Amino acid sequence: MPAKLDGNVATLRDLQIFKAHTLEGKTLDKTAKELGISRDTIKRTKRKPVYRDMVLAALEAKGFTVDDYVAKLIDLAHAKKSINIGGLAEEVDDNVTQMKAIEKIGNVYGDNAPREINIAGDLASASDAELLAEITELSGQPGVVSQPGEQGSVEGSGDEGEGTVLPIPTIL
Numbered sequence: 001m002p003a004k005l006d007g008n009v010a011t012l013r014d015l016q017i018f019k020a021h022t023l024e025g026k027t028l029d030k031t032a033k034e035l036g037i038s039r040d041t042i043k044r045t046k047r048k049p050v051y052r053d054m055v056l057a058a059l060e061a062k063g064f065t066v067d068d069y070v071a072k073l074i075d076l077a078h079a080k081k082s083i084n085i086g087g088l089a090e091e092v093d094d095n096v097t098q099m100k101a102i103e104k105i106g107n108v109y110g111d112n113a114p115r116e117i118n119i120a121g122d123l124a125s126a127s128d129a130e131l132l133a134e135i136t137e138l139s140g141q142p143g144v145v146s147q148p149g150e151q152g153s154v155e156g157s158g159d160e161g162e163g164t165v166l167p168i169p170t171i172l
Helices: 011-023 027-034 040-046 049-060 066-075 095-109 118-124 128-139
Strands: 082-086 088-093 144-147 167-172
Touching: 011 027, 011 040, 027 040, 066 095, 128 144
Parallel strands: none
Antiparallel strands: 082 088, 144 167
């Protein structure tokens, strides 16, 4: 069985899917039929980090920024629609659009994130050097702020300099 490809590298098929489905706006069915692949293959491809990077680059090339996205999403949370009441057009809340926008905002804020994460197994088997490398890597990512940690010491030893001081990443 061939080795699994890195999700950060685009293959020719990834590019074909991106062109047909995202750039040309073809449906999953039309893209799958045109490329001779399954809908599930397209869905898996769209979950790759490289696919997200391609979408972001395409949006940026068209001048659409994160600020534009947020502004439009907030506008949709207050969407209205026109309905006919006794021959008169009345503006009312578009509940379906508003709920979808609010659901999307909830997803952004992590409403669907797992409530509990078990990291004990990963940390217990990692050495101090591995943990320090992981913390250093995480502290450079957007949305993570490093704060100084507490100095460790053995209780009752009186030695203030013992232990390792590590930056504590805080996810915003």
